[in-house]
Amino acid sequence: MQSTTQAVQIAIEELAKLPGIGRKTAQRLVFFLLKRSEGQIEALSRSLINLKKTVHFCEICFNITETSPCAICTSHNRNHKQICVVEEPNDVYAIERTNEYRGLYHVLGGCLSPLDGVGPDQLKIRELLQRLEKGVEEVILATNANAEGEATAIYLNKLMQSFGLQITRIARGIPMGGDLEYADEMTLSRALSERVKM
Amino acid sequence: MQSTTQAVQIAIEELAKLPGIGRKTAQRLVFFLLKRSEGQIEALSRSLINLKKTVHFCEICFNITETSPCAICTSHNRNHKQICVVEEPNDVYAIERTNEYRGLYHVLGGCLSPLDGVGPDQLKIRELLQRLEKGVEEVILATNANAEGEATAIYLNKLMQSFGLQITRIARGIPMGGDLEYADEMTLSRALSERVKM
Secondary structure: OOOOOHHHHHHHHHHHOOOOOOHHHHHHHHHHHHHOOHHHHHHHHHHHHHHHHHOEEOOOOOOEEOOOOOHHHHOOOOEEEEEEEEOOHHHHHHHHHOOOOOEEEEEOOOOOEHHHOEOHHHOOHHHHHHHHOOOOOEEEEOOOOOHHHHHHHHHHHHHHHHHOOEEEEOOOOOOOOOOHHHOOHHHHHHHHHOOOOO | OOOOOHHHHHHHHHHHOOOOOOHHHHHHHHHHHHHOOHHHHHHHHHHHHHHHHHOEEOOOOOOEEOOOOOHHHHOOOOEEEEEEEEOOHHHHHHHHHOOOOOEEEEEOOOOOEHHHOEOHHHOOHHHHHHHHOOOOOEEEEOOOOOHHHHHHHHHHHHHHHHHOOEEEEOOOOOOOOOOHHHOOHHHHHHHHHOOOOO
16 A cells, blocks of 8 residues: 555554554554654554563463562462462462462463364363462462353363362452343352351 | 552553543553553553654645655545545545545644634645645545534635635535434525435
C-alpha cells in the first residue's frame, strides 16, 4: 500500500502478534508511538529485550525470577511445608497481591489440554512430586476454575494420593460484589454445594 | 513485590503507557512475551526502534513517509488539483484502503481543541494555505465527524473562502449495515438533511 511505509507495516505486524491486539489496535499503537520521542520508544524496546535477558525460571518452583532459586523459595519467612500449585507465573503474582498466603508455590507452566498437545510430560508435574518428598504437609491446588484447570486438579489429586498429605482446592463460589442474579448455573451450584458454616 | 522481578515490572510499566493498554493487559502481554523466544522479542523491539529511525513526515503533505516528498505527493498518477485534508496519518491510510480517491492529501496533525491547547498554530494550516496557491481546484475536508473535527472543518472553510476554490466535506449519514433503529439522533438528522437524489 502506497499510503504507509514499510517500517510502519512491519511494526503493525509485530504488534498484531501479541494476544488481544488485532491489526486495528496495532495500527493505533504505531501511530501513537510515532508521536512519541525516540527516547521513549527506546525505553519500551529495551524493557522488552531485558525481559528475556534477565528473567529466568526458578529451578525449584519454576516461577519467573532474576536469581535461581527465587526469593520465595529461599525465604525463611515462608512456610516450606505448604505448596500452592498454579498454572502460570501470573497466578503467583495474583495470589501474592492478596497478602494472605505465606507458603511456597509450584508453577506447572500450563494445564492439561490434550487438544493442544499438552499432556503430563509437558508440565512440571514430575518436579512437583519430587518436592513432595521433602516434608511437605499440604498441597493447595489453585489451577483455574475452567474445564482444563479442573481436569488438571483432579489428575494431580489422584497422583498425590499415595503421599499421605493434605490436598486442598481453592474455593469456587460467587465472587465478591457478584449478584446471584447474574451468576451462571455452574458457579451458583458450586457455591451451594461448597457452602460453609457462618 | 516479591513475587515478580524488576525487569517484569519495568516492562509492564512501559507497556501500560500505550493507549488502551492498562496494567492488567500489560501484565498479560509481558507473561506472553516471556514464553516467546529471544529472537521474536528482538524482532518486535527492533521494529519499534526502526519506526522512529526511518519514518519521517512528508515536507508537502505531512503524511508519514520514508522519503520526502512522499510517494503520493510525487506520483504522476494522482490528481494534483484535489487535496483531501485529514487529521492524522492513519486517516490517509483509511482513505487509501477504499481505493476510491486519486487526489493528494494534507495531514493537519490533529484538530482544533482549545481545551488541549491545540490552536491553529499547532496544526499544519499555514502550510495548507500555501499549497492552495499552486493550482488546487478542490479541497475535501475529511476531519472526523466529532465536535473537534467539525469545528476544524468550519474554521478551515471560513479561512479558504477567499481562494475561490471548491470546498467539500465528506458525507455524514447512516454507516453501511447500520440499522436506523440504533442510529443516534445526530446521525439520523444529518442523514435526512443531507439526503441525495436516487
